[in-house]
Amino acid sequence: MYTQALNARETETSAPEDAERLAAFQARIDAEEKIEPNDWMPAAYRKTLVRQISQHAHSEIVGMLPEGNWISRAPTLKRKAALLAKVQDEGGHGLYLYSAAETLGVSREELTEQLLSGRAKYSSIFNYPTLTWADIGAIGWLVDGAAIMNQIPLCRCSFGPYARAMIRVCKEESFHQRQGYELLLEMCRSSEEQKAMVQDALDRWWWPSLMMFGPSDTHSTHSAQSMAWKIKRFTNDELRQKFVDATVPQAHFLGLTIPDEKLAFDAESGHWTFGEIDWDEFSRVIAGDGPCNRERLTARQKAHEAGAWVREAALAHAEKRAARRAAAQVAAE
């Protein structure tokens, strides 16, 4: 999920890079070679990737909260199992992404601290609440759907560990997306009341899902460097258009209405044209004033604080064991 981190420009703090090395690096990228953790890379490339991968990881972790909100109330045992498995997958994505970030020389503790202190961002989508069971389907269909659009190109990202992590993540996300859609299909077929619940979920999740692709290209000149480094392969608007084109027919198949009066099919281009995103809302939610920003961060902080004694105990125990092993070795010699 979640490439919003690629929309910010790196501040130039490091010393200028050696021009020859830079050129050689760019040549490798242009030749579609993968950059591996021990290879030389420009400081800004490393910094961009750490920020992108860690924000992606944070998004997976925070994303467990809105979906986890419905585990205890899933309507059937089959759906409960599917939801538990999905949320567990998101945790797994968080784990490999933190590991991929660690290959760039930053520890998970450091990254967690950045999240909990509010310095690091995560995808704005998770600052919206899950109010009904249909929201669980809508997240699978729309949010994971949008995430896949962003992530499929990341499977070809120039940084090897990130690209390889994305291959597995994309397989699982694509399963989640189909599962979410199937859940909504079942609801729409079951009764008018449930279909209305699905429409309400679409009304609330549609625009925030489009915001997941970030600012429009006219306002986002920052991604040029990421494109040159082949971290990013398509612009925000290109990906957003792909998502709309893929999703509108799926909504129609469910018998739903996309909450956009300007939505129309342009036969000439073969694309769906759509209305303007509420960019004020987008900026507000990114800046911290969405419906659930404070709640999400507080939940993560509480879990971290409440679990501190457990992590300390695990560490203390590991040290005791190591000391005993060392003592036993000395005694044996």
Added chain:
Amino acid sequence: MTDALFTYVLRLADDAAILSQRLGEWCGHAPTLEEDIGLANVALDHVGQARALYSYAAEVEGKGRDEDQLCFLRVERAFRNCLLVEQPNGDFAQTIARQLFFSAFMLPFWEKLTGSSDATLAAIAAKAEKEAAYHLRHASEWTIRLGDGTAESQRRMQEAIDLLWPYTGELFEADDTVSQLVAAGIAVDPQGLRAGWLATLSRVLEEATLTLPAQGWMQTGGRDGRHSESFGHLLSEMQYMQRAYPGRNW
């Protein structure tokens, strides 16, 4: 015999369903990311067991009910799970103590049940046994880490063991339902598992530098539908969708 078998399978199904409900509450709030994943995984195993067991109970009953009707449309007094599994999560030590007591019982239980003369139960047990082995390993390792960790973790782990101990007696209860089925070679005699269970606990608690509580007075009532006050809240949350939208497909 059919009534007894239905009750017996339902008890096992309720144990699994209620424990998974409690474990699922941790998701996103665990002390480490690995535990968020681990506890969700243990919860998922129990949802799977509950589904197989409820479906079989429904088949034995023969009244056209299904797994979801049994799980989501029975009232508090009709639930037959033991009191241990419904105990609130508390802190991480309490959750681990609950897992330790339960999985140390369930692993040998499922092992024995694989020899049941009831082929369906034997098949369910064969799958559940593998899962329980992992659950016991997970709970034992954490009990040892917390017991032999810091002064605070040792205090919390010992308090958790002491707090939940009175709910372990129920695991070994054998009423007429159980006795009949044991005689028929279908069920496991829980009394026969007590020595092994105590040996497992003693080994783990010793390594954890913790104390096994004295036998003492034991709580009872779950198998007859007399539950804790917190249980009604668990059900009202778990059953909300099926109660609010009766007869719908999801």
